[in-house]
Amino acid sequence: MDEEASIILGDAIAFCQRDGQDARLINMLGQSRAVSLTEDALTIEAPSRFAIAQLKKHQPTIEAYLEEIAFAPIALNVVAPQGASANTAPDTRPAATATAAATPAPGPRRDDVSRETMTPQPAASVAPAVEPAPSPIPTATHMPVAHEATPGEESGIAIKNTLSADDFRRMMTQMNGRPPAKSASSSAMPAAPSAATPAAVEKNADGAPLAANSKFTFENFVFGPENSLAYRSALKFAMLADTPGTCTSLFIYGKSGLGKTHLLLAIKNELAEKSPEIKVKYANSQAYLDDLMTEFDRQKKSNAPIMQAYHGVDVLIIDDIQNIIGKRASVDYFFQLMDEFIRNNKKVVIAADRAPKDLNMDERLTSRFNAGLLCLVAEPSYEMKYKILQRYYENTIAAVPEAGNDSLLAAYGGDGGHLTDAHFKHMAEVSGTNIRELESFCERCAGEAGDREREGGELTFDDIDAIANQYFDTSAKKINVQTVQSVIEEQYGVTHEELIGPRRNANIAKARHIAIYLAIEMCEMTTTAVGAEFGNRNHSTVSTSYKKVQKMIQEDRTVTEDLKSLRDKITLRS
Structure with a gap:
């Protein structure tokens, strides 16, 4: 031996x-x-x-x-x-x-x-x-x-x-998992797995492997000015995951339901498909805390290293770390784990609802995350919500294969009905900003459209409004342009006459561009109507202001944060 x-x-x-x-x-x-x-x-x-x-x-x-x-x-x-x-x-x-x-x-x-x-x-x-x-x-x-x-x-x-x-x-x-064989000749033994057989595949809550037929891919992610930086950074991180010393950290932050988890799982699934030799560990905050508590309990009985499943990987992905940072019993160990990964040039992907500076993390970690890829995922605009609803309907609802003639669904007459471009535009206007709720909202509207069609009618805007009222607190809240102007005037220290007047110094011009942008986004007004509220400016001038703010969003991440804060103030005041 x-x-x-x-x-x-x-x-x-x-x-x-x-x-x-x-x-x-x-x-x-x-x-x-x-x-x-x-x-x-x-x-x-x-x-x-x-x-x-x-x-x-x-x-x-x-x-x-x-x-x-x-x-x-x-x-x-x-x-x-x-x-x-x-x-x-x-x-x-x-x-x-x-x-x-x-x-x-x-x-x-x-x-x-x-x-x-x-x-x-x-x-x-x-x-x-x-x-x-x-x-x-x-x-x-x-x-x-x-x-x-x-x-x-x-x-x-x-x-x-x-x-x-x-x-x-x-x-x-x-x-x-089955009754024992009746004899040696009646059933063959299972084939022996090879030496390279991987550990059990990580699964979703429903038991399906994350990478198999997953909707969490880069191809399925709808991006616009509000999240394009996060999308490009996540894609870059996945492409360079096997390059040592490059893109060692990615920190994505923003409110719940805006697509952070989608991007994290897209990275995981991309690496599983294209670079299976790279060891990846994904955990949300609850799974991480459960694993840590289990390891602490085991360490009382042995001196084995804690969290070997986390230390032994090449890429560590942790979602919703604000829930970890809030637990004093685990925060020290989390700092140690992050510090080890960053010192060893191993890759870390983090998602949270706030920026690193607002999480009360160790100053060294805050500095290191700020030095890496730091991306905000902001609330979707009207245009982006329109794209999300349209994409979800085309890829998920309308793309479902038709049921066979002998199925219960066929006998019932199908499920989702037809949604038009006008439907998507109205749905985008009256809906909230949580993407998970947007998708469910789209399902409900398609189902209602199917019911109307089977009755010989069609889905109306009133039907959509009634469904939206069940989903979104702000769906029935009307925001007027005067509220937008008032908040912008206070924020930038300009008078109402300066905001709507002809003066073009930098501060006034910036305030005017942002006020016009938010009026179009939040007040359900045409560019002509908005122009009338800003000194009778024409359609072309209003469109130019709107496009300038879109460009500012792409070039300066702080603009998106400022817009989010302004939206919140306007909504609260309406």
Whole structure:
């Protein structure tokens, strides 16, 4: 036996015990024999065909422990006992099998795991002249079960118990997810996963893999002046994720429901598809806190490194960190983790509802995030809401394949109805700015349109207004241009006469451009009507002011923040 192989197998068993893995997995590893250890693979000999199948089933978990122990990827190879095959029928002999009897007991191992077994059987029973025919379920199959070591025992585990045939049958059903095979020839064992088999794929709340058929891609993200910087920065980060020292941090901030999580998951999914060799860990704030508390609890029982799943990746993505910063018990460790990633030139993506300077973070971290890619995702304008509604309808609602003639949906007459360009424009006018709510709002309007069409009618603006009133607090709030002008005059220290008059010094001109922009955005007025409120300016002059503010948004991130603050003041005053 390879001594180093025996040591690393013992450590893997100890790690399983540390993390509270299933006792059956620990016992099967404890009965296995370490055969050899190379630079990139550990080969172990399992005691039975059943153990081989189960160890291979848990191969990703074991390989993760091996990598944690060896500080390098180590593949697990599970082989059959000498003189046997992984495809032979299960051994129905007593617990002291031929392999166990013929193989000398291993020497002391670092984890000091006991291999105490049942009382040895007479030597004659090891290799009978005629092997009895295997039965579907062994009548007295002995399976070791772990129990806690009693005080004074030196070993970590003592194996003494056995399972009855009924217990064995139940165990196979639970571990295989199906009833046990009736015979060795009636079903083939599952194919062994390769050494490169990845750990379980991270999943959405509904259980679907994030990268499979996900809507969270760069292609599905609608961007405009309010979020184009964040979009381009996220795309740049994903493209340069494998370039050391470049784009080491990306910090995206803005109110809830504006697309921050979409961009974070788009980065994750892009890397999973285009650069699978890059190790990525995504966690929202709640998942991070749950993992951290679990690790703190485990550390009380061992001295293992905390949060290995976070430290051991190339790209760390954490969403909604304002919830982490607010927890004093976890904030220190979060600072340490971020500092380690940035010092080692590893990649970090963060999302929050506020800028780093407003999160009361450590000054060094604030400085480092400010020096990286720092992007605001602002509330969508009328034009952007119009694009989002139109894109969502075309890609999600109208793109659903038609149901078969024999389906319940076909018998009902379908679901979503037809939405016109005029519908989208009115929906954009009366809706709020939360993108998740916009999508749900679009679903409701399409459903209502379908109901109207089945009745021989069509969706009206009144129908849309009624639905909007159920979604958005501000949908019925009318904002007049005088309120916009009043807020802008106070903000920039100009008089009403200066705002609407002909003077063009820098401060007055900027205030006028922004007032015109917000009047168009918030007051549901045409450019001609807005011009009449600003000294009877013509359509062309008003359009020029609007375009200048759009350009300012693209060139200066602070303008977007100022506009958001002004919108809030105007809304509150209306």
